[in-house]
Amino acid sequence: MSTTPVIAIVDDDPSIREALDDLVLSCGYRSRLFPSAEAFLADTDRAAIDCMLVDVAMPGLSGIELQAALNATPADKPPMIFMTSYRDERTRAAAMDGGAYAFLGKPVDSDQLVRCLEDALKP
DSSP states (O other), rough: OOOOOOOEEEOOHHHHHHHHHHHHHHTEEEEEEEEEEEHHOOOOGGGGOOOEEEOOOOOOOOHHHHHHHHSSSSSOOEEEEESSOOOOOHHHHHHHHOOOSSEEEEOOHHHHHHHHHHHHHHH
C-alpha cells in the first residue's frame, strides 16, 4: 500500500501558505504548513516530508539559508521547490547549486507547480 506524499509549505505569508495548501490538497497530497524556516527546522517529524515548497525571502532565515542548514545534516533531504518574487540569477544559482529541484518565480503558475511536484515525487 502506498502512502500519500506529504508536502511541506514554508512561507511567511499566510495567504500564500493557504493558497498552496489548497493546491496541494487538490492534487491528492497531504501538506504541513510552516510560517518560517526556523519553524520547519524545529519540527521533530521532518523525515515524513516528501517534498518542500519554499519561499526564498522570509524574515529570519531565508529559504537559501534553510537549504544550507538541511544540506549540513547527514539526513536525507526531500526535493526543494523554491518560489520567489526575486528572480535574480545569483539567488537562482545559489538555490540550484544547493540542490534545489526547481526555482519558480511568483506569481507561480499553478500548472507548472503541479508538474514540478509530480516530477519531484517520482521514485
